[in-house]
Amino acid sequence: MGKALSGSEILLESLHRQGVRVVFGLPGGVVLPLYDALYSAGIGHLLVRHEQAAAFAADGYARATGTPGVCLATSGPGATNLITALTSAMMDSIPVVALTGQVPAHLVGKDAFQEADTIGISMPSTKRSFLVRSAAEIPQIIHAAFKTAVSGRPGPVLVDLPKTVFLDRAEAVYLTPSPAPPEQVQEWTEADIKAAAELIVDSRRAVLYVGGGVISSNAADELRQFAEMTHIPVTTTLMGLGAFPSRHPLSLGMLGMHGSYATNQAICNCDLLVAVGARFDDRVTGRLDGFATRSKKIHIDVDPAEVNKNVAVDLGLVGDARETLAALVAELKRAPRTPAHAERQQWLQRIETWRAEHPLTYDHYASTVKPQYVIETLAHYADERAIVAVDVGQHQMWAAQFYKMTYPRTWLSSSGLGSMGYGFPAAMGAQMAFPDRQVIAIVGDGGFQMTLNDLATAVQYRVPVKIAIINNRALGMVRQWQELFFEKRYCDIDLNFAPDFVKLAESYGIRAARVEHRTDVVDAVRDFLSDREPRLVDFWVDPAENVYPIIPPGASLAEMVVEPPRFVAEEEEVLDDLWAV
Amino acid sequence: MQWLVTLETDNDMIAACRLMNIFRRKGVKIGTFALATRPAGFSIMAVVETAETEVAYLFNFLRRTAGVQHVSCYRHTPAANASYVLIDADPHSSSVTRILETFPHSKLIFASHGKYLLEIPAESQHEVLAESADTDILPLARVMSTQNAARPAGVGAQAF
Numbered sequence: 001m002g003k004a005l006s007g008s009e010i011l012l013e014s015l016h017r018q019g020v021r022v023v024f025g026l027p028g029g030v031v032l033p034l035y036d037a038l039y040s041a042g043i044g045h046l047l048v049r050h051e052q053a054a055a056f057a058a059d060g061y062a063r064a065t066g067t068p069g070v071c072l073a074t075s076g077p078g079a080t081n082l083i084t085a086l087t088s089a090m091m092d093s094i095p096v097v098a099l100t101g102q103v104p105a106h107l108v109g110k111d112a113f114q115e116a117d118t119i120g121i122s123m124p125s126t127k128r129s130f131l132v133r134s135a136a137e138i139p140q141i142i143h144a145a146f147k148t149a150v151s152g153r154p155g156p157v158l159v160d161l162p163k164t165v166f167l168d169r170a171e172a173v174y175l176t177p178s179p180a181p182p183e184q185v186q187e188w189t190e191a192d193i194k195a196a197a198e199l200i201v202d203s204r205r206a207v208l209y210v211g212g213g214v215i216s217s218n219a220a221d222e223l224r225q226f227a228e229m230t231h232i233p234v235t236t237t238l239m240g241l242g243a244f245p246s247r248h249p250l251s252l253g254m255l256g257m258h259g260s261y262a263t264n265q266a267i268c269n270c271d272l273l274v275a276v277g278a279r280f281d282d283r284v285t286g287r288l289d290g291f292a293t294r295s296k297k298i299h300i301d302v303d304p305a306e307v308n309k310n311v312a313v314d315l316g317l318v319g320d321a322r323e324t325l326a327a328l329v330a331e332l333k334r335a336p337r338t339p340a341h342a343e344r345q346q347w348l349q350r351i352e353t354w355r356a357e358h359p360l361t362y363d364h365y366a367s368t369v370k371p372q373y374v375i376e377t378l379a380h381y382a383d384e385r386a387i388v389a390v391d392v393g394q395h396q397m398w399a400a401q402f403y404k405m406t407y408p409r410t411w412l413s414s415s416g417l418g419s420m421g422y423g424f425p426a427a428m429g430a431q432m433a434f435p436d437r438q439v440i441a442i443v444g445d446g447g448f449q450m451t452l453n454d455l456a457t458a459v460q461y462r463v464p465v466k467i468a469i470i471n472n473r474a475l476g477m478v479r480q481w482q483e484l485f486f487e488k489r490y491c492d493i494d495l496n497f498a499p500d501f502v503k504l505a506e507s508y509g510i511r512a513a514r515v516e517h518r519t520d521v522v523d524a525v526r527d528f529l530s531d532r533e534p535r536l537v538d539f540w541v542d543p544a545e546n547v548y549p550i551i552p553p554g555a556s557l558a559e560m561v562v563e564p565p566r567f568v569a570e571e572e573e574v575l576d577d578l579w580a581v
Numbered sequence: 582m583q584w585l586v587t588l589e590t591d592n593d594m595i596a597a598c599r600l601m602n603i604f605r606r607k608g609v610k611i612g613t614f615a616l617a618t619r620p621a622g623f624s625i626m627a628v629v630e631t632a633e634t635e636v637a638y639l640f641n642f643l644r645r646t647a648g649v650q651h652v653s654c655y656r657h658t659p660a661a662n663a664s665y666v667l668i669d670a671d672p673h674s675s676s677v678t679r680i681l682e683t684f685p686h687s688k689l690i691f692a693s694h695g696k697y698l699l700e701i702p703a704e705s706q707h708e709v710l711a712e713s714a715d716t717d718i719l720p721l722a723r724v725m726s727t728q729n730a731a732r733p734a735g736v737g738a739q740a741f
Contacts, residue, residue: 124599
């Protein structure tokens with residue numbers, strides 16, 4: 001006979017066996033027995049100031065590491081406060097395991113204090129939710145929860161635990177192996193791979209369209225090998241940034257609504273589009289009947305439901321991106337014909353011509369602080385392997401355009417749901433995973449005000465996150481849309497009534513500075529990145545700056561609005577001069 | 582257009598809840614709905630009224646839902662093209678017995694509370710038409726399925 005343990009002890013041991021080293025959470029009534037056991041359990045706990053931050057931090061941890069992040073909340077409001085972040089993780093296929101307390105089992109359904117139907121509420125926001133009914137079943141459910149979170153298309157899982165389960169005693173039987181390995185998905189056949197290889201060899205103007213699936217399957221090396229072998233240029237979605245080095249000659253950067261002119265032209269004119277771990281999101285495709293109409297399409301995705309969901313494809317390869325790309329590389333090596341190198345070069349030159357016509361740029365001579373310049377300066381001085389977490393809005397798009405990512409799992413963004421308030425707590429989560437790496441939260445003044453209460457968390461646990469506020473004193477993206485599409489009828493976008501972020505940060509004990517002049521940007525960035533403490537810089541940027549290019553709502557990629565190029569030449573020299581100051 | 586959706590899930594009712602929720606979100610009109618228990622889960626059958634594009638979405642949504650083991654979608658089709666029939670009758674109706682006797686080689690896909698989904702041999706199609714006079718029979722063609730071949734008789738057949 002084994003020793004009977006409490007449900008709390010069994011839960012913590014189950015988490016330990018899954019490799020959990022830190023939990024992001026906030027205690028409350030029904031989870032007190034669990035926190036009592038946590039007191040001496042040897043699993044780290046970060047006390048957040050709002051449960052949403054706990055789930056965003058778990059998301060950031062998961063994106064940075066590739067292993068599930070864990071958050072913990074009490075019943076009722078604690079659980080409901082997790083929901084936005086879980087929905088974001090669901091949209092972006094991020095493995096998060098949320099543990100929620102529930103009222104004692106005999107009170108479920110009786111409108112008890114802090115009772116909420118967490119299973120019901122979380123149903124559409126999670127890949128799966130479990131209600132635990134006895135302490136004895138905890139090991140099996142935790143094992144299943146972690147396995148579900150990482151298997152196939154990853155996603156968030158919620159485990160709801162009534163208080164009585166924490167208090168019950170049982171003899172635990174733990175499942176092996178632990179951590180739970182993911183279930184592999186592979187529906188394609190060798191014939192499918194041969195067919196894909198033929199399409200690739202036959203193409204002359206191919207484009208690789210790469211999404212977050214390449215990152216979640218750790219397929220960056222295979223992608224690079226495939227691209228270099230076939231000379232096919234690579235564009236990434238917002239989720240795919242980092243999957244392919246941005247400075248690689250074959251990199252096209254981001255496509256879609258705020259993608260570059262050259263990239264979207266390449267999509268419009270390609271004869272083969274190879275989508276890998278991407279889902280033809282409406283922000284990528286624009287109006288569907290104008291998307292890549294001249295191309296055949298191959299779609300590689302681990303989720304069979306994504307194939308032909310938004311865009312009909314000629315060939316769907318359902319399987320893990322890494323395995324599938326590796327199989328394609330092997331097949332292409334065996335193939336009697338190779339891609340026509342000369343014609344691929346012509347295609348790349350044509351893309352370069354488009355890039356020269358309308359490069360991503362901004363006014364480098366402006367007297368105001370341009371947000372793009374702040375982003376470029378941050379990228380220039382930050383470590384190459386720095387992790388960047390962004391919020392949602394204009395600054396997110398500028399960061400996507402101008403912060404050149406080199407490595408996977410260094411770009412954290414609430415992309416599908418677009419949840420403001422994500423950046424700062426996600427950065428804390430990533431920092432907890434990698435205490436020795438630079439982690440920068442690039443946030444807007446709007447989004448930061450949604451989760452800035454967790455400055456206290458950063459100070460309490462000495463989480464050395466660097467917070468760069470791109471402050472335009474407005475809900476900038478909303479203002480931009482009102483300017484461009486609502487005849488400048490600006491309605492409730494004014495954020496001038498905001499705290500003094502410098503004084504606020506200092507009140508928490510964080511060193512902070514404000515930058516209002518372009519010439520101060522470099523010094524501020526260098527100083528800000530120079531130590532291992534949480535720091536904040538409030539960059540007062542040009543409030544009139546807009547994100548370009550932009551595809552108007554309802555338009556196709558070909559109808560993108562490109563800001564007239566103003567300072568195409570000598571950009572590099574100007575930047576070099578500024579950084580040399 | 583009328584469609585029939587069948588679902589096999591594990592023993593967690595959350596998958597059935599997700600099905601109902603997606604019907605509600607997509608405004609799918611439910612004509613008939615039946616649920617049967619199996620030793621290790623549930624079988625669900627619903628006749629719904631919706632557009633073909635919505636059915637493709639439903640199929641894809643359901644096939645990736647955790648806890649769903651199999652999902653199939655059938656389109657209402659002229660009897661001459663039918664490979665499946667749904668018989669909606671009183672569970673004790675003699676006509677059901679008669680139909681099942683008429684198609685001894687048919688496979689029972691689903692049975693619960695008077696709802697019987699049968700895969701029928703091709704040569705039986707005209708006999709189906711003849712039998713439909715006194716029984717509510719919906720001829721169907723399977724258009725999407727996570728199962729390559731028809732399941733053997735007995736799936737969800739406890740009520741039979």
